[in-house]
Amino acid sequence: MDFLNAIVALLNFVIVPATAYGAQLALGALGVTLIYGILRFSNFAHGDTMAFGTMITIMATWGLQSLGFTAEPLPTALIALPLGIAATAALVVGTDKMVYHFYRQTKAKPVIFVIASIGVMFVMNGIVRFIIGVDDQNFADGARFLISARDFKEITGLDEGLAIRSTQAITVIVAILTVVALFWFLNKTRTGKSMRAFSDNEDLALLSGINPERVVMITWLIVAALATTAGVLYGLDKSFKPFTYFQLLLPIFAAAIVGGLGNPLGAILGGFLIAYSEIAVTYAFRKVVGYIGPEGWSPEGMLQLLSTDYKFAVSFTILLIVLLFKPTGIMKGKSV
């Protein structure tokens, strides 16, 4: 019986990575859910919006670094982040004026918006690849670890190491700050309230004198900030590659739908639910069980529910189950 080692192994391989991943998914899902709540369509271009914002941030980071300016021990990208958000805001507001505005005027069906957003997705996809290329870009600098596995083992004398990367800690902290700011904005400010009113009942909101174009504009600005932040955090923690951002679309949508589309709290819950399931279902629990079980005994098999190849299938399965049994999501959003 060795609970301490079991807990540390579980923390190191499941809980810490899943928490960071969940925070990134939650931020992404918040953006998707806001667009769904207020503009009433599923934005397929969201993954590539994240990629665009991250790309601008990376280039600003390189600029700062070449000027000899770094934010030791924090990553320089955090300083470059506002610039990335500004550029992304310009991009999405411009896209709205050029594409979605027209369909709002013609009162197009939601499915038309979705198809238009797929077109936007391909364009953004191309822009990002054209500017920064298709390769991996690693732009994390500053201190790499809060605590490294080797140091942890030396300090505690345990067999298992616990590594916490500084990017994982930054991800969680920035995500918490962003979510707090967002909820304060939505619940306490006049603009935030008008956005929620618009989301709840468009006709009633229009009757009470809310300017729909202004609400839409502010929504895009918030979405730009959320998408860029999520993208930069994901890129810092892992690495930036346009294709992986495109693939992120699936777990992000799964998170938003599972939580309940249009419900911000649901998006956060969904993000963590998807992240924990993806990692816990594909983790091999043999070592953990071996520590908890009697001395000198360890299970024959790997105690792994699914091989890691099926990571993406987990998001799909959860999505299917939720759509089958609770189409409005866990936190009662709009049905799809």
Next chain:
Amino acid sequence: MKKLLLASAASLALASMATAQEVKIGTVVGFTGPLESLAPDMAGGSELAMNEVNASGNFLNGATVVSVRGDSTCIDAAAATAVAERLITSDGVSGIVGADCSGVTNAMLQNVAVPNGMVMVSPSATSPALTTVEDNGLFFRTAPSDARQGVVMTEVIMDRGIKSVAVTYTNNDYGQGLADSFAAAFEAAGGTVTLVAAHEDGRADYSAEVGALAAAGGDALVVAGYVDQGGSGIIRAALDSGAFETFVFPDGMVSSALVANFGSEIDGSFGQHPGTDSEGASIFDTLAAEAGFDGTQPFAKESYDAAALIMLAMQAAGSSNPADYAGKIMDIANAPGTPILPGELGKALELIAAGEDIDYVGASAVELIEPGESAGAYREIEISGGEITTARFR
């Protein structure tokens, strides 16, 4: 009828004129994709041999060789097939050096080379499946099969006293072939393989894969992947989470990009890739340095040898037609005859023209065994002080 005869005579004359002046040889390696850091030096090796032959002026009564490059992409079978199609039907090549990765090589061979009767000599496709493939005697490789690498890697690991390893492989023909042959060899030698798990290339995050491998345990992790792709991602995640400290690198991982990525973090790790300490190897390294590329990169030597074999076989057959010279490649590569080292291609052409036998040794000490693949000499490497160092040759 008369017109037809005239036309065919004219086209025959044209065709033979073309062969007397210019012979095109394709070099198809993955200029983009997971092996892109190796491709420029491989193409450099193959083109070095062609330039050497051109400089001698002894090739097929004064013909010149022209290199045509193609991008195999390493992983996209459809793209590689299209490139091979283009090279044969539109560029009109007489032989192909390539491809580099096993999956695309097999696709090019089955879909294009065999139906068109084209000779392919791959410098780096190492999948054991290519040994048994139906090739009509058109496919050769100057790299050994991974069935052999699995045995060599077992010896390398066992000699270090490591008895238990976990294996992760890139999910394609190369990775799976190597992982299977290694696992079989390692267990036959009395070792334990705790887990053989695939990883997909092109992901941002490999912590889940590493989590499973760490749970299985083992004293070292065998990474049968690509250095520009998931292989490096796996190592990063394993180092970050402290799951493994010692790694074993087969040929797809041994590259200057490896130490550029990890430096001294992977000190004490080791591996092997096809290579030799023969006289030819050092001559080749010098020639390569003069030509402006890095001859010590994996498969640069094999690429030189692949191109040289094609051209020498053409000389021996007196024709650049694949149907004529395919049968000569094995004769050229093996004893008896005068040994030929890199830089001696001109001399070899003269000897062949004079009707004498040659034994092509080349940069990688080529010795072809049936059905047309290298017997396999390996360079064992070790990472120390953030550099790849040669431990020994096997």
